[in-house]
Amino acid sequence: MKTIYKEFICPQCGGLRYINVIGICFECNNKNNLELLAKKRKFEHNLNTFIQSLSIEV
Secondary structure (H helix, E strand, O other): OOOOOOEEEOOOOOOEEEOOOOOOOHHHHHHHHHHHHHHHHHHHHHHHHHHHHHHHHO
């Protein structure tokens, strides 16, 4: 079966886009996912740096 896309106005960017499961456009969804990944990686990096600094002091 062919996937049916419906046009809608994205609530985040205001552009006329094609709807997906989440209800925001693909560009905003990808941007949100990339921001979440960046925050997660930054937190993990800071945590690893903190743990390494503790192990060096001991």
